[in-house]
Amino acid sequence: MLAVHFGAGNIGRGFIGNLLYHSGYETCFVDVNEEIVQLLNERREYRVVIADSSQEEEVVKNVRAINSKLHPEQVVEAIAEADIVTTAIGPNILPLIAGLVADGLRKRLEKSDKPLNIIACENMVGGSSLLKEKVFEQLTSDEKAQFEVRFGFPDSAVDRIVPNQVNEDKLMVKVEPFYEWVVEETKIVGEKPDITGITYVPELVPYIERKLFTVNTGHALAAYFGYYYGVDTINQAMEKGQIHDLVLGALKESGKMLVEKYGFSQETHEQYIQKIIGRFSNPYIVDEVTRVGRSPIRKLGPNDRLVSPARQYYELFESQPIHLLKGIAAALLYDFQGDEEAVQIQSMIKEQGLEAAIEKYTGLDSASAIFKGIVEQYNQLKNEK
Ligand SMILES: NC(=O)c1ccc[n+]([C@@H]2O[C@H](COP(=O)([O-])OP(=O)(O)OC[C@H]3O[C@@H](n4cnc5c(N)ncnc54)[C@H](O)[C@@H]3O)[C@@H](O)[C@H]2O)c1
Numbered sequence: 165m166l167a168v169h170f171g172a173g174n175i176g177r178g179f180i181g182n183l184l185y186h187s188g189y190e191t192c193f194v195d196v197n198e199e200i201v202q203l204l205n206e207r208r209e210y211r212v213v214i215a216d217s218s219q220e221e222e223v224v225k226n227v228r229a230i231n232s233k234l235h236p237e238q239v240v241e242a243i244a245e246a247d248i249v250t251t252a253i254g255p256n257i258l259p260l261i262a263g264l265v266a267d268g269l270r271k272r273l274e275k276s277d278k279p280l281n282i283i284a285c286e287n288m289v290g291g292s293s294l295l296k297e298k299v300f301e302q303l304t305s306d307e308k309a310q311f312e313v314r315f316g317f318p319d320s321a322v323d324r325i326v327p328n329q330v331n332e333d334k335l336m337v338k339v340e341p342f343y344e345w346v347v348e349e350t351k352i353v354g355e356k357p358d359i360t361g362i363t364y365v366p367e368l369v370p371y372i373e374r375k376l377f378t379v380n381t382g383h384a385l386a387a388y389f390g391y392y393y394g395v396d397t398i399n400q401a402m403e404k405g406q407i408h409d410l411v412l413g414a415l416k417e418s419g420k421m422l423v424e425k426y427g428f429s430q431e432t433h434e435q436y437i438q439k440i441i442g443r444f445s446n447p448y449i450v451d452e453v454t455r456v457g458r459s460p461i462r463k464l465g466p467n468d469r470l471v472s473p474a475r476q477y478y479e480l481f482e483s484q485p486i487h488l489l490k491g492i493a494a495a496l497l498y499d500f501q502g503d504e505e506a507v508q509i510q511s512m513i514k515e516q517g518l519e520a521a522i523e524k525y526t527g528l529d530s531a532s533a534i535f536k537g538i539v540e541q542y543n544q545l546k547n548e549k
């Protein structure tokens with residue numbers, strides 16, 4: 165069985181590639197990083213090390229790779245032959261691979277009538293649906309009808325903390341022990357892919373919102389407040405009492421919203437939060453606040469981990485989720501020069517003012533109570549600095 169996986173980065177090698185191997189797939193990675201592509205093709209295997217006291221090591225075999233910039237035609241061929249296609253490239257990159265995916269699926273239709281599922285494993289609500297939309301923008305109406313029958317784009321949620329790697333062995337990946345991959349069963353075409361580690365659910369939205377608005381919301385607060393207080397890594401940030409309490413406060417707010425919206429058990433959700441706080445504090449992982457805080461424009465987006473839970477909280481309870489608003493304010497203050505999006509936000513604030521920036525990046529109405537709450541928290545944090 166052949167899997168084509170876009171993105172041989174942290175989560176691609178450290179999580180998806182690992183599960184695919186253990187489920188009997190040959191994995192063909194597609195990436196634009198020539199060094200990683202070459203190494204994968206030379207060695208045909210790589211190591212995954214579990215970041216806990218065991219430091220247990222697994223070897224992922226049966227892998228190869230294609231540089232999609234140099235050999236797009238090989239990617240098209242691989243998709244035409246694949247038994248599954250997955251991605252872990254980042255939400256902003258999904259639209260950029262849509263043309264290649266469309267070409268691969270066209271080619272496949274010429275060759276066979278075998279169904280295929282394309283699963284985006286990105287931190288966003290509706291990743292596969294977005295990829296489908298972008299692929300469909302490239303098609304004629306006849307092609308759209310054929311694609312609808314043959315190809316499934318089930319949404320998915322993936323959870324495993326995989327920091328940036330600084331190992332001598334460029335292919336080796338250190339990963340936390342915990343992992344979860346949830347896939348929307350109802351959008352699968354043909355047989356359900358038999359991948360050890362996937363949990364199939366009828367509807368994904370509750371699962372992706374639970375994951376994004378707990379793991380990633382808490383992570384974002386730890387990152388932006390870590391940066392604000394001059395701390396380098398997430399576990400160091402979590403050791404600071406005030407950051408720990410801000411993260412916990414935000415997770416209580418998003419949790420209250422999620423429990424009310426989806427009817428999750430309060431007790432189970434509290435355990436979920438505690439487990440996540442423990443994962444952030446893992447002493448065997450060095451996860452820089454600048455990785456976790458990366459792309460603040462994306463993270464401040466209306467449907468992402470900060471603004472969406474804050475807005476939904478206000479809609480349900482008509483009161484201000486103070487900790488979430490503080491998190492949004494800290495993201496607006498994030499001025500790391502190595503992050504293009506942070507630089508963009510700072511120049512927008514400088515040139516057009518804070519309110520224009522909030523409106524642009526969060527999509528919130530300037531007359532709304534939470535908009536005003538963000539301004540208040542921002543000014544407070546700025547003055548305290
Ligand atoms: N690292 C984590 O802890 C983690 C956990 C869960 C989900 N995710 C999600 O997984 C996705 C990838 O994150 P990551 O941490 O692995 O990032 P990463 O930067 O380590 O990996 C992304 C890879 O995609 C490649 N890439 C970029 N443009 C490409 C293109 N046009 N075609 C093919 N490959 C391309 C990059 O070269 C890189 O190897 C993101 O959506 C992220 O939110 C990450």
Ligand SMILES: O=P(O)(O)OC[C@@H](O)[C@@H](O)[C@H](O)[C@H](O)CO
Nearest residue numbers: 287322323324325326380383456
């Ligand atoms: O990948 P991002 O930029 O959406 O978010 C950064 C981290 O919060 C994220 O990568 C987590 O480590 C991951 O989502 C854990 O499952």
